Amino acid sequence: MDRIRIVGGNPLNGTIPISGAKNAALPLMIASLLTDETLTLENVPRLADVRQLTNILVNHGVDYGLNGKRQGEGLLTGQTVSLTARSITDTTAPYELVSTMRASFWVIGPLLARMHEARVSLPGGCAIGTRPVDLFLMGLERLGAKIDVEGGYVVAKAPGGLVGNRVVFPKVSVGATHVILMAATLARGQTVIDNAAREPEVVDLANCLIAMGARISGAGTSTIVVDGVDRLRGARHRVVSDRIETGTYAMAVAMTGGDVLLEGADASLLEAPIEVLRQVGTEIDETNSGLRVRRNGAGIVAADIVTDPFPGFPTDLQAQFMALMTRARGTARITETIFENRFMHVAELARFGAHISLEGQVATVEGVERLKGAPVMATDLRASVSLVIAGLAAEGETVINRVYHLDRGFERLEDKIGRCGAVIERISG
């Protein structure tokens, strides 16, 4: 198993190219199941999750093609992926493929819409809470599907095809919004999704579906209206930039000090985190080519955050912000409202000498003067990158174990920050 070794203490200076968003690329790739023509996606990040989803799509009968593109100073980033589901040969998504990644469950929407049946294993993904699928099942039932859960699989059938309806989510769910949105594109009649997720990745999926011929309005608001069509066609679409990767590197610069251009970053996708980063003492400017993030020797001050669905502060940046707060002047309260068990990084950050106490969904971080490098363990995707941020500022050596979590969502992290002056290397095996 690979590990990452960091020797902390260097500021970050230079340019980091921001990749396409994992959380947009995954549903976009799944949307290829909705048409027998080719869907070509540009700017798809090279990540373990993308490879795993490709395996799942191939199992359903999808053909795929790849070609990479050079960007930045010889840094390979982004690939163009062509996906063609001319015919769907298997409507089962098996446990072995689905259990490692939450998003793979989302194939249920397109399979049901196009093939009128699907048998999909209950999903896996980061262990950050119980993560039930009741909202997906409720939404698909509202579109006329009959659902049973048998032997760990959701078996969904709609012999006469899906029929549009009103779907009111009692709680905002990104995944359930993606699935009902995709399913509704091929349903008969109109679907109205109320309390829909407003995340940029939902908007990106809707834009791609519209390019494929879907009739969708309201994506990016809480009410999405979909008028079903008989068929969708192929399209070419560029994956939106990764706001979580952007926010992560912005927090890394806030932590170490320095001056970094986050090339290709889109500030409009992360207004809440940018505002907080400014509040704690980071300078952030929009430029023609991305976001410039700077912090000089003045240090950072503590601030409180509460995670919320978009446009609130993203839960996927909570761990990174906590790492930053470990060295802030003052005390920060960090409240997690999305996932009930997303604090596993607390125990690992303590190994660096951080002072964090936990009570229910609130972590209280008392900033300390210095962190000290330590052996630590990645527990989930965003938790693992919070350990990188702490390691970059800690005195001495940090070794992060179980970096396969990191590889799910960060493209060539050690190259990207190594080029900006961090002492970081991957130890293979």
Ligand SMILES: CC(=O)N[C@H]1[C@@H](OP(=O)(O)OP(=O)(O)OC[C@H]2O[C@@H](n3ccc(=O)[nH]c3=O)[C@H](O)[C@@H]2O)O[C@H](CO)[C@@H](O)[C@@H]1O
């Ligand atoms: C691949 C991907 O895009 N993952 C993102 C997606 O996850 P994901 O789509 O899994 O997250 P959701 O938005 O669905 O989850 C939000 C909350 O709703 C709950 N819930 C969800 C579905 C359901 O049927 N029942 C239910 O109770 C979840 O347990 C959680 O408490 O959005 C999360 C919230 O922004 C992000 O942290 C993840 O990075």
Ligand SMILES: C=C(OP(=O)(O)O)C(=O)O
């Ligand atoms: C939690 C995440 O991913 P997943 O939903 O696939 O577990 C994430 O991207 O931070």
